Amino acid sequence: MSEFKKVAGLTGMKDTLPPESAHWERLEALVRDWLAAYGYQNMRTPVLEHTRLFTRGIGEVTDIVEKEMYSFVDPLNDERLTMRPEFTAGIVRSAIEQNFLYDRPRRIYAMGPVFRHERPQRGRYRQFHQIDVEALGFPGPDVDAELILMLARLWRLLGLSDIRLELNSLGQASERAAHRAALIAYLERHVDVLDEEARRRMHSNPLRVLDTKNPAMQDMANGAPRLFDFLGPESLAHYQGLCARLDDAGVAYTLNPRLVRGLDYYNLTVFEWVTDRLGAQGTVCGGGRYDGLIELLGGKPAPAVGFAIGMERLLDLWLQDAPPPTPDECQVYLVHQGDDGQRRAARLAEGLRDAGLRVLVHAGSTGFKSQFRRADASGAIAAVIVGGDELVSGAATVKWLRTEASGESQQESIAFDQLAQHLKQRI
Known part of the structure; x- marks a missing residue:
């Protein structure tokens, strides 16, 4: 240990x-x-x-x-x-x-x-x-x-x-000097009311004495000469x-x-x-x-x-x-299967980012069920699936995770070379 x-x-x-x-x-x-x-x-x-x-x-x-x-x-x-x-x-x-x-x-x-x-x-x-x-x-x-x-x-x-x-x-300085003299004289007359901090500041920084939060000194501070009057x-x-x-x-x-x-x-x-x-x-x-x-x-x-x-x-x-909404991690989450699918997903993600989308590619190689749980937790609007069938057909499967963007279809197949344009229009 x-x-x-x-x-x-x-x-x-x-x-x-x-x-x-x-x-x-x-x-x-x-x-x-x-x-x-x-x-x-x-x-x-x-x-x-x-x-x-x-x-x-x-x-x-x-x-x-x-x-x-x-x-x-x-x-x-x-x-x-x-x-x-x-x-x-x-x-x-x-x-x-x-x-x-x-x-x-x-x-x-x-x-x-x-x-x-x-x-x-x-x-x-x-x-x-x-x-x-x-x-x-x-x-x-x-x-x-x-x-x-x-x-x-x-x-x-x-x-x-x-x-x-x-x-x-x-x-200005001359006006503050006249007020300072009057304020020190006033504080000296009320020294019995001042706490230890105020007594220490009375001659070195008397203006700060008036900024006290001590309740016992409030009446004294309220009655002090006002700089504004000088x-x-x-x-x-x-x-x-x-x-x-x-x-x-x-x-x-x-x-x-x-x-x-x-x-x-x-x-x-x-x-x-x-x-x-x-x-x-x-x-x-x-x-x-x-x-x-x-x-x-x-x-x-x-x-x-x-x-x-x-x-x-x-x-x-x-x-x-006005509490702002919690921001989502991404707009698009790429789900993949196998080494070839992961590599293709990474290339697709770069193209989506070129189009201005915020994209996450699932890291590692876990099952689809686990990847979709992570996609949903990310707040993504769409999950893009790149598995064996998608690699053969040259088209990704887009699964819409949020109803506001899905339109009539919850899932559709989009050619790899059209994916960025299609998602950009819908998101």
Whole structure:
């Protein structure tokens, strides 16, 4: 008996098997078409980056950097590396390094896995997937509105309901500085209400204190100075310009003064699309403007705005509202007898695939009864039989397995050289 211990998958890193994987493929294909309709092009960045990219780009006092990143020291060159916890920092790093904005602004997107060491729960895993969309080099509220209108269209395409939009404005650095001073003074007056985490953040990242989920701190957070009340004329004009465009399109929204980002390079527009149908993890999509990040990471100053969608949460919602049918393995299943029949079936299958059909050839040499059970389980519309009689006559026997395609006859004989055309017309 083997002493090798069975290896289990890692906690929070999920296998995705058929037929669930087919739902992922359908969602990814729909998303690519949706983004192409707005002129967004795909960009791919490495999973591994230097850790310092994220400590600068996300912030050393954030939960992601402090608690959640998968980081390690590369023993070959003694460099500290991190598996990406989000896409934006890597995309901006690439845009700077490749001089991607040298001639014009860019609309780009990325899809793929990201990694955070957090407690697994519904819609949240340690390896999860994001759709990340970035508009680099665009300064105005028109592009902020475009991103939000894009998302409203995506919800319609997926047939989703009960997703609502929340907005806020973070203004500019000087306005945030004035608000920060007022907020710290307010928190110091209410220090007895703050939990340990809030006290730790009170001076380093006070905005995040307002994002607390602690019920005992809600009244204090609700009474805190609002950043929105510190906005100057230009910041208000940007917010009002965004709202006017959303009003033009009939997109409903609410102002949420507690919707914040705790880092200085975020400014002006921030938004989230949220739902009550995913338990505690109600945010489906979060985005905003980060005009200071490109310069912070060493590039020429340039505005930028974007958003990220958690694909697991989006798929969860999609399957709740409009479960897609389970996809079939194939359209045509080839059943055969003897070595010559198997070889002829393999050649026929290639011709059927040339015609655009999805085809399986039964593997191995089992009896017809077993092969037909497998053909039926595959979801095939037709079984094509290649046995001794068919090889002699030069015609395959087609047995229709699904009544919607069979017409008047359940079984017919079709010449080998006409098989592809005939099946293509009927399927």
